[in-house]
Amino acid sequence: MTDGTRDRKNIFVLGLDDFHRRQFETIENAGDYAFHDLIGIGPVAFADEYPMDELMRSAIRTLDSFDGSVDGIVGYWDFPTSVLLPMLREHCGLPTPSLESVLRCEHKYWSRSIQKRVLPGMVPEFQAVDPFDESSVRAISLDYPYWLKPVKSHSSYLGFRIHDAAERDRAIRRMREGIAHFGEPLNYAMERADLPPDIAAVDGCHAIAEAMISTGRQCTLEGYVHDGEVVIYGIVDSVRDRKHRSTFARYEYPSRLPVPVKKRMIDAAKAVMRETGLDGGPFNIEFYYNQPHDRLSLLEINARASKSHFPLFNLVDGASNQQILVELALGRRPAFPRGEGRYHAAAKFMYRRYRDAVVSHVPTEAEIDALKAKMPGTEILIEVDKGRRLSTMAYQDSYSYEVAVIFLGGRSHESLLRRYRRLLGNLPLRFERRAAASGTGSQGTESRARA
Numbered sequence: 001m002t003d004g005t006r007d008r009k010n011i012f013v014l015g016l017d018d019f020h021r022r023q024f025e026t027i028e029n030a031g032d033y034a035f036h037d038l039i040g041i042g043p044v045a046f047a048d049e050y051p052m053d054e055l056m057r058s059a060i061r062t063l064d065s066f067d068g069s070v071d072g073i074v075g076y077w078d079f080p081t082s083v084l085l086p087m088l089r090e091h092c093g094l095p096t097p098s099l100e101s102v103l104r105c106e107h108k109y110w111s112r113s114i115q116k117r118v119l120p121g122m123v124p125e126f127q128a129v130d131p132f133d134e135s136s137v138r139a140i141s142l143d144y145p146y147w148l149k150p151v152k153s154h155s156s157y158l159g160f161r162i163h164d165a166a167e168r169d170r171a172i173r174r175m176r177e178g179i180a181h182f183g184e185p186l187n188y189a190m191e192r193a194d195l196p197p198d199i200a201a202v203d204g205c206h207a208i209a210e211a212m213i214s215t216g217r218q219c220t221l222e223g224y225v226h227d228g229e230v231v232i233y234g235i236v237d238s239v240r241d242r243k244h245r246s247t248f249a250r251y252e253y254p255s256r257l258p259v260p261v262k263k264r265m266i267d268a269a270k271a272v273m274r275e276t277g278l279d280g281g282p283f284n285i286e287f288y289y290n291q292p293h294d295r296l297s298l299l300e301i302n303a304r305a306s307k308s309h310f311p312l313f314n315l316v317d318g319a320s321n322q323q324i325l326v327e328l329a330l331g332r333r334p335a336f337p338r339g340e341g342r343y344h345a346a347a348k349f350m351y352r353r354y355r356d357a358v359v360s361h362v363p364t365e366a367e368i369d370a371l372k373a374k375m376p377g378t379e380i381l382i383e384v385d386k387g388r389r390l391s392t393m394a395y396q397d398s399y400s401y402e403v404a405v406i407f408l409g410g411r412s413h414e415s416l417l418r419r420y421r422r423l424l425g426n427l428p429l430r431f432e433r434r435a436a437a438s439g440t441g442s443q444g445t446e447s448r449a450r451a
Contacts, residue, residue: 008031008032008033008034009032009033009034009069009071009072009330010033010034010036010066010068010069010070010071010072011033011034011035011036011071011072011073011074011326011329012035012036012037012038012062012063012070012072012073012074013035013036013037013038013073013074013075014038014039014059014073014074014075014077014081014084014085015037015038015039015075015077015081016035016036016037016038019379019381020076020307020310020322021035023310023311023314023320023322024320024322024326026314026318026319026320027319027320027322027323027326028319028323028335028337033326036066038059038062038063038073038088039055039058039059039062049181050080050181050182050184050185052080052084052184052185052188052189053188055080055084056084056087056088059084059088060088060091063088063091063092070092070094071094071329071330072094072326072329072330073085073088073089073092073094073329074322074325074326074329075304076304076305076306076307076310076322076325077304077307078154078155078302078304079106079152079153079154079182079185079186080182080185080186080188080189081304082102082105082106082302082303082304083099083102083103083106083185083186083188083189085102086098086099086102087099087189087192089329094329094331095280095328095329095330095331096280096281097225097278097279097280097281097303098277098279099189099192099193100193100194100195100277101276101277101278101279101281101303102278102281102303103189103190103193103195104276104277104278105276105278105283105301105302105303106152106186106301106302106303107151107152107186107190107199107202108149108150108151108152108208108300109126109128109151109199109202109206109208110199110202111276111300111301112126112208112210113199114272114275114276115272115298115301117275118271118272118275119268119271119272119298122268122287122296122297122298123297123298124210124211124212124213124297125142125210125211126142126208126209126210126211127139127140127141127142127208127209128151128202128206128207128208129148129206129207129208129209130205130206130207131172131175131176131179131205131206131207132176132205137168137169137172140168140209142209142210142211143211144162144163144164145161145162145163145212146161146162146209146210146211146212147159147160147161147162147209147210147211147212148160148162148168148171148172148175148207148208148209148210149207149208149210150175150179150182150183150204150206150207150208151183151186151202151204151206151207151208152182152183152185152186152204153182154182157178157181157182158171158174158175158178158179160174162209175207179204179205179207180204180205182204183203183204183205183206184204184205185204186203186204187203187204187205190203190204213288213297213299214288214290214293214295214297215288215290215297216288216289216290216291216292216295217237217257217288217289217291218237218238218240218286218287218288218289218299219235219236219237219238219255219257219265219286219287219289220235220236220238220251220284220285220286220287220306220309221234221235221265221266221269221284221285221286221287222234222235222236222282222284222305222306222309222313222321223269223273223282223283223284223285224281224282224283224305224324224328224334225273225278225279225280225281225283226279226280226328226333226334227279227333228274228279230269230270230273230274231334232266232269232270233321233324233336233338234253234254234309234313234317234321235253235254235255235257235262235265236251236252236253236254236255236306236309236312237251237252237253237255237256237257238251238286239251239252241352241399241400243354247352247399247400248350249349249350249352250347250348250349250350250416250420251308251309251312251347251348252345252346252347252413252416253309253312253313253316253345253346253347254316254345256413257289261289261296264296265285265287265289265296268287268296268298269285272285272298272301273285273301276301278303280328280331281303281304281328282303282304282305282324282325282328283301283302283303283304283305284301284302284304284305284306284309285298285300285301285302286298286299286300286301287299305321305322305324305325308348309321309348310322311346311348311379311407312346312347312348312407313341314341315341315342315343315346315377315407315408315409316339316341316343316344316345316346316409317336317337317338317339317340317341318337318339318340318341318342319336319337319340321336323336324336341409342376342377342409343377343409343410343411344410344411344412345409345410345411345412345413345415345416346377346407346408346409346410346416347407347408347410347413347416347420348405348406348407349405349406349407349408349420350402350405351402351403351404351405351406351424351427351429352400352401352402352403353390353400353401353403353431354399354400354401355433356389356390356391356401356433357389357390357431357432357433357434358387358388358389358390358431358432358433358434359384359385359386359387359388359390359403359429359430359431360386360430360431360432361386361428361429361430362382362384362385362386362429363380363382363427363428363429367428368380368382371423371426371427374426375408375419375422375423376409377408377409377410378406378407378408378409378419378423379406379407380404380405380406380407380423380427381404381405381406382403382404382429383402383403383404383405384403384404384429389434390403390431403429404427404429406420406423408420408423
C-alpha cells in the first residue's frame with residue numbers, strides 16, 4: 001500500500017461501482033477508509049448466474065492476497081450478496097451476523113414462520129410448496145387469489161398472482177424451468193448453515209403460497225442491530241404507479257405516514273428482528289398500512305440496507321446510510337447524522353416506458369452533467385444503451401420497462417414532482433418503435449423522455 005492509505009481502514013465492497021463509490025465518499029470521516037472492489041463482477045445481484053463456489057474462491061483469493069489489513073466487508077446488492085457476506089467475514093475473522101440469522105430473514109418460508117409467531121395479526125396464511133411434486137401443488141389449500149413465489153428471489157422474478165387452477169399450473173411450469181436460478185445459490189448457503197429439520201426440508205427450489213394481504217400505503221423501515229439493540233433510523237415511502245399498482249413509481253424520504261402508525265411499525269419491526277437473531281448488521285422491513293381498516297401487514301424482511309435509499313439519506317440527512325454499513329462491519333455502534341442535508345425531502349424516481357421500443361439516443365455524459373448543473377441535488381442513472389430493445393431487458397415487471405433512475409432533493413415532497421417533470425422534459429433519452437421480429441419495419445416518431 002502507499003503511504004496515503006497505510007492508516008486507513010480497508011473496506012471491501014461486493015460489486016463496488018462508480019456511483020456507489022461516490023456515495024461512500026459522502027459518509028462522515030470518509031478519508032479514514034479505503035474502499036476496494038471485491039469479486040469485481042459489478043452488480044452481483046444481477047448476474048446471469050451465480051457460481052457460488054467460484055464467487056467464494058475469487059473473493060477469498062482477493063482477500064488473502066491483499067497487501068494490508070482486511071478491516072471490513074460490506075455489500076448492498078440483493079441476494080446472493082446477503083449470504084456471501086457472513087461466509088466471507090467468518091473466513092477473515094471479522095464481525096458479522098450469523099449465516100443462520102441472515103437466512104431467517106431471506107428464506108421466505110423460514111422468515112414467514114418467525115413473523116407469524118411474533119406478529120400473527122400482520123402476516124398472511126402461507127404454506128410451502130414443492131413445484132416438482134404434484135401432490136404438494138395439489139395440496140395448496142389457500143382460497144383464490146393467492147401469491148405463489150419462490151422461497152428466494154428478487155425483482156418479483158417468478159412471482160405469480162394465482163386466480164384459478166389453470167394459472168397455478170402455468171406458474172408451476174414456469175417455476176420448474178427457472179426456480180434453480182436463485183434456488184441453487186440458496187441451497188449453497190443452506191448446506192453451510194445449522195438449520196432446523198423442518199426448514200432444511202424446504203430447500204431453495206421450493207415455493208411459498210401466500211394469501212393476499214391488505215394493501216395500502218407501502219413503506220420500508222431501514223434499521224440495524226448492534227449488540228442486540230434494534231435501531232430504526234429512517235422510513236421511506238414506496239409510491240406505486242396509478243395505472244399499474246404492482247409497479248413502483250418512486251421512493252420518498254422521509255415518510256409522510258402518521259406518527260402513531262410509524263411507531264406501531266417500529267415496535268413490530270423491533271419485535272420480529274429480535275426473534276431472527278440478526279446482530280451486527282443492517283436490515284430493512286417492508287409494511288403496508290391499510291388506512292380504512294387501520295391495519296398493518298408485513299410484506300418482507302431483507303438482511304441488507306437498500307441501495308435505492310442511499311442517495312435519499314445523503315440528500316436529507318447529509319450522508320449516505322452506507323456509513324452504517326461501514327461502522328457495523330468494523331464492529332462499531334453506528335453514529336449517523338439526522339436532518340443535516342441540503343434538502344427537506346428526497347425521492348428516487350423510476351422512469352418507465354410502457355410499450356416496447358428501441359433506444360435511439362442515450363444522453364452523453366456532458367448532457368447529463370449540464371442537466372445536473374441546472375438542477376442541483378440531482379443524480380441520473382441511465383439503465384439502457386443505444387440500440388437496446390426494451391423487451392430484451394432482464395428483471396422487468398410485467399407492465400413496464402425501467403429505463404432510468406433519477407434521484408432528486410427538494411424543499412418539499414410536492415416540489416419533487418415539479419422538479420421531476422421539469423427534468424424529464426429536458427432529458428435527451430429517446431426511443432423509436434420498430435417491428436420486434438426484424439428490428440426494421442415501420443418506425444414511430446422519436447420521442448423525448450416523458451412522464
